[in-house]
Amino acid sequence: MKTIHPKGVYEIQQQFDEFVIVPIDFARELLGEEKNISAIEITLKQADLVNSFQKELKKDLGKNFVVKNRIQQNQLLYKILISEKWAIFLILTFVLIIAIFNIIGSLTMLVIDKRKDIAILNSMGAAPEFIRSIFFTEGMMISLMGCVAGMFTGFVFCILQLQYKFIKMDQPNLTTDAYPVNLKWTDFVLVFFTVCIISVIASYISSRLSVKNISNMKEDL
Numbered sequence: 001m002k003t004i005h006p007k008g009v010y011e012i013q014q015q016f017d018e019f020v021i022v023p024i025d026f027a028r029e030l031l032g033e034e035k036n037i038s039a040i041e042i043t044l045k046q047a048d049l050v051n052s053f054q055k056e057l058k059k060d061l062g063k064n065f066v067v068k069n070r071i072q073q074n075q076l077l078y079k080i081l082i083s084e085k086w087a088i089f090l091i092l093t094f095v096l097i098i099a100i101f102n103i104i105g106s107l108t109m110l111v112i113d114k115r116k117d118i119a120i121l122n123s124m125g126a127a128p129e130f131i132r133s134i135f136f137t138e139g140m141m142i143s144l145m146g147c148v149a150g151m152f153t154g155f156v157f158c159i160l161q162l163q164y165k166f167i168k169m170d171q172p173n174l175t176t177d178a179y180p181v182n183l184k185w186t187d188f189v190l191v192f193f194t195v196c197i198i199s200v201i202a203s204y205i206s207s208r209l210s211v212k213n214i215s216n217m218k219e220d221l
Contacts, residue, residue, distance in 0.1 A: 002030050093194060100143070100202045107139050107206035132207040139203030147195040151188055158183050 004026060011017055028034055044050060050069050058067045071078045111118070118131055158181045161167055165178030 002026065089190075093198075096195065096198055100198050103139055103142055103199075104202050104206050106142070107135055107203070108209055110138075111135065111206070111209050134207075135209075136203045136207035139206050140199055143195060143199030143203070147192060147199075151191060155183070155188075 004022060022030075042053075044053060054067055054069055058065075061067065121131055122128070161179065161181045162183075167179045168177055169179060
């Protein structure tokens with residue numbers, strides 16, 4: 001009878017929690033298998049080289065061996081994570097749409113407050129397109145300044161989490177005690193373009209109010 005003392009317990013996912021990690025010599029002697037192995041796991045120091053290394057390994061080993069990366073081994077888990085990511089993105093987009101009404105309201109109040117100035121500019125020869133561009137530019141500046149400030153704050157927050165790990169996981173016996181964070185430039189680009197599209201729509205609506213009933217503004221002046 002072979003015995004071995006446990007050194008620790010970990011919890012990741014149900015399919016992994018049932019695994020038992022033992023020294024290979026102990027496993028060979030227990031199972032009576034002195035030579036063959038079922039799989040080899042390779043961990044790279046540089047995660048961005050996984051795809052290129054996988055292609056080279058497939059080419060060298062041939063069709064008799066199956067080479068999979070971490071995502072391919074756990075497709076269901078990563079599909080769920082990606083779905084959660086897009087769900088959160090859509091929820092935050094709806095929050096952004098609601099928040100953008102504040103910009104529309106602010107620009108509308110600004111147009112009402114600057115009725116005399118708009119009428120004076122038009123009387124001096126300023127075309128309605130020029131007046132509209134002023135309020136459109138102001139709306140874009142407000143939105144983009146908020147977007148850049150928010151993205152910079154999020155970037156700094158992620159860097160601090162990676163360095164100091166101040167947000168801890170509540171559950172014990174996990175492989176990591178801090179909440180994992182990964183920075184992807186594609187996420188920043190996606191957020192920036194989403195804010196730009198919504199900001200263009202909101203600024204366009206607000207800018208049209210600036211030249212609406214401009215003749216009545218001149219009469220009031």
